Amino acid sequence: MISKKKEMVLKGIPASPGIVSGKAFLYGREQYTISRRNITDAQVQNEIKRFKEALLQTKNEILEIKKRISDELGAEHGQIFSAHLLVIDDAMLIEEVISKLKKEKLGIEYIFQDVLRRYIKVFSEMDDEYLKERISDINDVGRRILRNLIGAKEDLLSNLKEKVVVVAYDLSPSDTATMHKKNVKGFATDIGGRTSHTAIMAKSLEIPAVVGLEVLTKKVESGDMIIVDGTHGIVVVNPSPKTLRKYELERERLISFEKHLMELKNLPCVTLDGRKIELASNIEVPEDVPSVLAHGAEGIGLYRTEYFYMNRKDLPTEEEQFKAYSSVAKKLKPYPVTIRTLDIGGDKFLSQLEVPQQMNPFLGWRAIRFCLARPDIFKAQLRAILRASAHGKLRLMYPMISGLTELQQANALLEEAKKELKKENLPFDENIEVGAMIEVPSAALTADILAKEVDFFSIGTNDLIQYSLAVDRVNEKIAYLYEPAHPAVLRLIKNIIENGHKADIWVGMCGEMAGDTIMTVILLGLGLDEFSTSPIAVPEIKRIIRAVTMTQAKVIAEEALTLSTGKEVEIFARKKLKEILPDMVDEAE
Ligand code: PEP
Ligand code: MG
Numbered sequence: 001m002i003s004k005k006k007e008m009v010l011k012g013i014p015a016s017p018g019i020v021s022g023k024a025f026l027y028g029r030e031q032y033t034i035s036r037r038n039i040t041d042a043q044v045q046n047e048i049k050r051f052k053e054a055l056l057q058t059k060n061e062i063l064e065i066k067k068r069i070s071d072e073l074g075a076e077h078g079q080i081f082s083a084h085l086l087v088i089d090d091a092m093l094i095e096e097v098i099s100k101l102k103k104e105k106l107g108i109e110y111i112f113q114d115v116l117r118r119y120i121k122v123f124s125e126m127d128d129e130y131l132k133e134r135i136s137d138i139n140d141v142g143r144r145i146l147r148n149l150i151g152a153k154e155d156l157l158s159n160l161k162e163k164v165v166v167v168a169y170d171l172s173p174s175d176t177a178t179m180h181k182k183n184v185k186g187f188a189t190d191i192g193g194r195t196s197h198t199a200i201m202a203k204s205l206e207i208p209a210v211v212g213l214e215v216l217t218k219k220v221e222s223g224d225m226i227i228v229d230g231t232h233g234i235v236v237v238n239p240s241p242k243t244l245r246k247y248e249l250e251r252e253r254l255i256s257f258e259k260h261l262m263e264l265k266n267l268p269c270v271t272l273d274g275r276k277i278e279l280a281s282n283i284e285v286p287e288d289v290p291s292v293l294a295h296g297a298e299g300i301g302l303y304r305t306e307y308f309y310m311n312r313k314d315l316p317t318e319e320e321q322f323k324a325y326s327s328v329a330k331k332l333k334p335y336p337v338t339i340r341t342l343d344i345g346g347d348k349f350l351s352q353l354e355v356p357q358q359m360n361p362f363l364g365w366r367a368i369r370f371c372l373a374r375p376d377i378f379k380a381q382l383r384a385i386l387r388a389s390a391h392g393k394l395r396l397m398y399p400m401i402s403g404l405t406e407l408q409q410a411n412a413l414l415e416e417a418k419k420e421l422k423k424e425n426l427p428f429d430e431n432i433e434v435g436a437m438i439e440v441p442s443a444a445l446t447a448d449i450l451a452k453e454v455d456f457f458s459i460g461t462n463d464l465i466q467y468s469l470a471v472d473r474v475n476e477k478i479a480y481l482y483e484p485a486h487p488a489v490l491r492l493i494k495n496i497i498e499n500g501h502k503a504d505i506w507v508g509m510c511g512e513m514a515g516d517t518i519m520t521v522i523l524l525g526l527g528l529d530e531f532s533t534s535p536i537a538v539p540e541i542k543r544i545i546r547a548v549t550m551t552q553a554k555v556i557a558e559e560a561l562t563l564s565t566g567k568e569v570e571i572f573a574r575k576k577l578k579e580i581l582p583d584m585v586d587e588a589e
């Protein structure tokens with residue numbers, strides 16, 4: 001169906017590649033309009049009956065979603081709905097609604113909404129962070145109950161009845177997790193950056209997405225035709241027939257290009273002059289493993305473990321973690337799996353841990369800082385990783401290391417965990433490689449010192465760029481300043497690799513830059529030993545690596561280092577890539 005409305009093109013940030021078109025579905029916290037309606041004594045019982053039916057209907061809905069999400073994405077993603085069930089069963093809330101209804105004799109929707117608002121107000125005024133975080137659960141469930149009371153249509157992403165393109169102001173990582181690939185063709189949001197975790201999740205689900213569109217939700221109505229071009233970061237609202245055709249052709253071109261890339265799957269990742277490069281993938285949950293293997297990655301360079309701890313009320317036990325880590329290790333064997341220890345904070349927070357709100361969460365109590373302060377949580381994870389190392393080739397790395405002391409403290413806890421396991425006669429790989437993520441400028445500048453304590457480095461460019469350029473990675477307003485090609489970033493990377501090699505350790509990269517095709521040759525020339533990217537980027541990176549010699553790459557990297565701005569480096573890198581593989585560089589970019 002072609003709309004008569006005027007075509008509008010919006011430029012955002014490419015978050016997950018691919019092109020889709022379809023009906024827009026505006027997802028938001030829309031408010032239901034509920035009028036005040038008097039009821040008679042005789043109607044009271046009927047209103048109570050309606051309320052109880054709505055509660056039951058809501059409970060069944062939630063149970064169904066919980067089951068589906070647990071089946072499809074794993075139990076850890078299903079956990080969020082357990083918290084929702086607790087709200088429905090809250091006897092105090094139910095009693096308060098019924099007694100108020102009897103007293104005030106107003107329509108049940110009105111009474112329920114009133115009680116709900118008061119609950120939310122009371123919770124938001126509490127000092128307890130855990131209880132404060134329950135507000136979003138109460139809100140979600142409350143809206144569901146209200147919707148069932150007034151018979152409005154379901155607007156949840158997990159339960160879409162037709163294929164749509166989701167448009168939202170923002171989506172939390174758990175919103176993204178509940179998306180059904182079957183019905184969500186793609187999504188576009190007003191806020192968010194390329195390396196926000198919602199964007200990363202979209203990539204792992206292989207859903208095309210554009211973020212940081214700023215005003216999109218003000219320009220689109222549900223039902224409008226919309227194109228999401230996640231490869232170039234473009235959204236077209238109400239496209240003309242000509243634009244639709246253009247994107248349809250581009251979509252077909254991309255699909256056949258991808259098919260061609262997949263033919264590389266079983267070929268080795270080696271440069272023209274024979275240098276073998278380790279090409280691995282990043283995963284969020286064990287369910288991502290099939291995609292890693294399908295795209296031809298030879299290992300996992302970053303297994304983010306935060307998702308284990310998200311959307312649940314309790315902490316994952318050592319046993320539970322051991323099972324997940326060892327199942328991934330077994331599936332990847334003989335390839336390596338690099339498990340990163342818990343990196344909470346920044347834009348990833350955990351509801352079950354009482355982390356106080358911080359003015360600058362990315363600069364705050366995060367990752368290794370949190371783990372060193374909570375050795376109980378950290379040790380359980382270290383023990384689980386060590387135990388799983390008996391079942392495959394595991395590596396372990398710490399996030400957010402900012403200096404030597406932190407690294408030594410983490411290693412000391414690891415030694416303790418090893419000793420405990422030995423005492424308990426539990427097997428583990430005594431030679432497990434231990435690495436540090438280099439993602440803080442202070443670590444990059446002291447790479448020579450840190451290299452003595454570890455077996456490898458993995459460069460976390462998502463954070464390294466935000467910290468070295470002072471550009472919040474999730475703020476779309478300053479996204480233009482978030483430049484992987486910035487000379488400061490290149491110099492830091494050069495320093496990390498050189499000092500790693502001087503100390504005889506290998507250096508990898510697991511930030512999004514490792515999957516940025518424009519930068520591949522430069523990174524290769526700087527001496528990077530391992531690239532770890534989202535699975536979908538693997539074939540393209542392999543194709544580039546297989547098309548150059550190390551000599552060629554070194555010359556290109558050296559010249560890139562003489563340039564003065566990120567833009568200059570980017571233009572230069574694009575030109576060089578075009579010379580090597582003309583069809584890799586898109587004129588539209
Ligand atoms: C990084 O910072 O580059 C990284 C890989 O870690 P995360 O994106 O999880 O912070
Ligand atoms: Mg990081």
